[in-house]
Amino acid sequence: MPKKKVFELNPNISVDCVVFGFDLEKLNILLIDRGESQFVSNNSLALPGDLIYNNENLHQAAYRVLEELTGLKNIYLEQIGAFGDPNRISKEEDRLWLESIRDNPEARVVTIAYFSLVKMEDYPLKASSFAKKAIWIPVKEIEKLAFDHFEILQAAKIKLKEKIKIHPIGFNLLPEKFTLSQLHKLYESILDKELDKRNFRRKVQKMNLLKRLFEKQEYVPHKPSELYKFNEEKYQELAKNGFNNFGF
Amino acid sequence: MPKKKVFELNPNISVDCVVFGFDLEKLNILLIDRGESQFVSNNSLALPGDLIYNNENLHQAAYRVLEELTGLKNIYLEQIGAFGDPNRISKEEDRLWLESIRDNPEARVVTIAYFSLVKMEDYPLKASSFAKKAIWIPVKEIEKLAFDHFEILQAAKIKLKEKIKIHPIGFNLLPEKFTLSQLHKLYESILDKELDKRNFRRKVQKMNLLKRLFEKQEYVPHKPSELYKFNEEKYQELAKNGFNNFGF
Numbered sequence A, B: 001m002p003k004k005k006v007f008e009l010n011p012n013i014s015v016d017c018v019v020f021g022f023d024l025e026k027l028n029i030l031l032i033d034r035g036e037s038q039f040v041s042n043n044s045l046a047l048p049g050d051l052i053y054n055n056e057n058l059h060q061a062a063y064r065v066l067e068e069l070t071g072l073k074n075i076y077l078e079q080i081g082a083f084g085d086p087n088r089i090s091k092e093e094d095r096l097w098l099e100s101i102r103d104n105p106e107a108r109v110v111t112i113a114y115f116s117l118v119k120m121e122d123y124p125l126k127a128s129s130f131a132k133k134a135i136w137i138p139v140k141e142i143e144k145l146a147f148d149h150f151e152i153l154q155a156a157k158i159k160l161k162e163k164i165k166i167h168p169i170g171f172n173l174l175p176e177k178f179t180l181s182q183l184h185k186l187y188e189s190i191l192d193k194e195l196d197k198r199n200f201r202r203k204v205q206k207m208n209l210l211k212r213l214f215e216k217q218e219y220v221p222h223k224p225s226e227l228y229k230f231n232e233e234k235y236q237e238l239a240k241n242g243f244n245n246f247g248f
Helices: A058-070 A092-101 A149-166 A180-191 A197-207 A232-241 B058-070 B092-101 B149-166 B180-191 B197-207 B232-241
Strands: A009-022 A027-033 A049-053 A078-083 A110-119 A133-138 A210-216 A226-230 B009-022 B027-033 B049-053 B078-083 B110-119 B133-138 B210-216 B226-230
Touching: A009 A058, A009 A149, A009 B009, A027 A058, A049 A058, A058 A110, A078 A149, A078 B078, A110 A149, A110 B110, A149 A180, A149 B149, A180 A197, A180 A226, A197 A210, B009 B058, B009 B149, B027 B058, B049 B058, B058 B110, B078 B149, B110 B149, B149 B180, B180 B197, B180 B226, B197 B210
Parallel strands: A009 A110, B009 B110
Antiparallel strands: A009 A027, A009 A049, A027 A133, A078 A110, A210 A226, B009 B027, B009 B049, B027 B133, B078 B110, B210 B226
């Protein structure tokens, strides 16, 4: 039996990346626009994703594809899971697009989805390959995506919520010195619900992960707030003993 | 371009199932033995798994394959994730076996793993297809499995631990009326560590999910213990409001 070449794309397996970005106000998602128009078109928005090569593992493929399409690199990607509805790529408009870029557009494709949460300002975007643009769009504005990508986005949102309930994630999304109000906004964005301010502050204090700096904001157009810092040592200590719940 | 037939096996995508079983003493795992020997051989033990058909979704494939190989059906399977190391099926002994059963044994295979936790006595086993036996083996005795199945087992154990920390799972693994000592053993098996008895009982009371029956065990060769029942209504109520932590 002839050996298969190893450096070829696998027609049946792809990866897709859900990268969330926080801009101190709201949760955004990184999408590619595959259309030629100078304006962003809702009909051509998709998660950055593509087929994997036979010689790379799934993680490697996710990093490669993300960088190829959006320029984003050096982020921590975590697997969400596999999505394999036999009809996931069979919408008319998706088929036409696949026919324009794939050697074997009829092949069944199971996709493995990854997610990440980054501080947007740290990551300049640069679209290439079949991505004509790479853009951040507020998660709340997304109503439709290519293939089953809207469904994958929902699964990623759930994962993110679960994660923040167990691990105190998100501190790397804030400036080094931040206010409780900024932290509050971050949690509200991720949990996608309003959180009572007073309750939130009480729970955050109980977490015991913040260092009060006895400094206040400067040059802000409102009454300056107290500044806090994330307590890294405390975090490591908790991490070693297994986190308790950080549910809100 | 000729259309592909849809009712064919996909050479690149498989499913594997990690079914945990509890026997009131310890955690077991359901494995298939692919060997012809009348004795169980450590070298031929594997998770029940096989390639998917192009017309079924991943969940359907997992249910089908599990039933085909072990006779187990009507259980709740949850996805663990995808495993796709390019070398996951390249061990010499695994290759030989694949060559004996697959049309395209050289194909790269990414597997999607599922897990479940069942009360063993409810599920009679019946091996068929390439499974010569279907057997429960104590998780602690497993040191090696085919392909990357040992790694998948470790991932499943982690999932199970995470799950029991957030949801009070496991009550369906006990008899309707159970003792705190039986519940203690269940948690110890799943969390794979000793739990201080007194601490455990205190935390369990705090969970507020048990109904004390004011009955005692009968016909036991030791001092009979108090019997409890799982409080289903309370569970539903907590589930609606989002569970708190059940960490031990």
